[in-house]
Amino acid sequence: MLKLNVKNETSRLRTVVLGTAQSNGPTPTKEEAYDPKSLEHIIAGTYPIEKDMVNEMEAFNNVFKKYDVQVFRPEVIEDYNQIFTRDIGFVIEDKFIKANILPDRDRELDAIKYVLDQISPQNIVSAPDEIHFEGGDVMLWNDYIFIGTYKRPDYSNYITARTNQLGVDFIKELFPNKIVKSFDLVKSKTEPRDNALHLDCCFQPVGIDKAIIYKGGFYDEREYQYLVDLFGVENLFHIEREEMYHMFSNVFSIAPDVVVSEKNFTRLNNWLRDNSFTVEEIPYAEIAKQEGLLRCSTLPLIRD
Numbered sequence: 001m002l003k004l005n006v007k008n009e010t011s012r013l014r015t016v017v018l019g020t021a022q023s024n025g026p027t028p029t030k031e032e033a034y035d036p037k038s039l040e041h042i043i044a045g046t047y048p049i050e051k052d053m054v055n056e057m058e059a060f061n062n063v064f065k066k067y068d069v070q071v072f073r074p075e076v077i078e079d080y081n082q083i084f085t086r087d088i089g090f091v092i093e094d095k096f097i098k099a100n101i102l103p104d105r106d107r108e109l110d111a112i113k114y115v116l117d118q119i120s121p122q123n124i125v126s127a128p129d130e131i132h133f134e135g136g137d138v139m140l141w142n143d144y145i146f147i148g149t150y151k152r153p154d155y156s157n158y159i160t161a162r163t164n165q166l167g168v169d170f171i172k173e174l175f176p177n178k179i180v181k182s183f184d185l186v187k188s189k190t191e192p193r194d195n196a197l198h199l200d201c202c203f204q205p206v207g208i209d210k211a212i213i214y215k216g217g218f219y220d221e222r223e224y225q226y227l228v229d230l231f232g233v234e235n236l237f238h239i240e241r242e243e244m245y246h247m248f249s250n251v252f253s254i255a256p257d258v259v260v261s262e263k264n265f266t267r268l269n270n271w272l273r274d275n276s277f278t279v280e281e282i283p284y285a286e287i288a289k290q291e292g293l294l295r296c297s298t299l300p301l302i303r304d
């Protein structure tokens with residue numbers, strides 16, 4: 001049995017699910033795209049090919065091997081995108097919460113059934129259909145749970161809005177001892193530079209007291225200010241619109257002092273090293289074209 005334990009984004013990682021790019025399927029049509037960055041690359045004819053994405057995920061897997069992390073991979077569903085495991089469920093403390101994900105993606109959860117079978121059933125939580133959340137919107141910070149959401153009434157018009165108020169309320173009720181803070185995110189169906197698809201596309205803690213943040217991802221400046229006040233401006237690495245488009249905030253921590261990052265994120269990687277982090281650089285620019293990066297590709301089950 002797996003003894004789940006995740007309380008934050010950075011404690012030493014022991015067990016994780018890493019997505020797979022195998023049998024990712026043919027390039028989707030414009031109509032099939034469910035995020036604007038994939039759409040941009042479908043139109044431009046630059047949508048990533050499977051072989052490149054498999055290689056990028058292997059590089060990620062090799063970093064896990066180097067740090068002795070136990071890795072589960074989803075069973076491969078033929079011609080189905082299973083890269084972004086983060087969104088299909090998430091662990092808070094010792095609970096696995098199954099996400100009510102975008103209908104286009106709902107088969108992804110079946111592929112990790114063999115992992116869920118190793119978790120005590122009383123620790124697996126699912127929510128009624130009208131309650132929406134995806135793991136990319138849920139971020140743990142010890143006593144805090146940060147949740148990205150979309151609060152305006154046209155929620156259902158946005159395929160890029162993945163977590164609703166009911167989702168926020170559900171998590172609040174499940175964890176009455178946590179401080180649950182939600183953040184209304186900026187969304188666009190057509191411009192990836194103005195779309196914070198999930199909270200991890202515009203914010204993520206690193207180390208024990210630092211974080212990466214993109215101010216423009218927050219619809220309400222007061223909610224951005226809340227994080228500035230909580231972390232302290234000197235502990236924040238502010239990214240620009242183009243850097244958020246490249247997904248600088250979507251790196252992944254293996255330990256408080258070890259961050260896996262994209263090899264072209266020079267400005268961020270230098271800042272991390274200047275702050276005594278070890279940066280494990282890997283290529284991930286092809287997968288980035290699907291509006292997800294390293295955090296999105298992982299689902300941590302056990303951290304120290």
Ligand SMILES: NC(=[NH2+])NCCC[C@H](N)C(=O)O
Nearest residue numbers: 035084136198290291292296
């Ligand atoms: N946690 C994340 N930011 N995940 C990114 C998922 C990207 C994927 N193309 C989608 O639209 O669902």
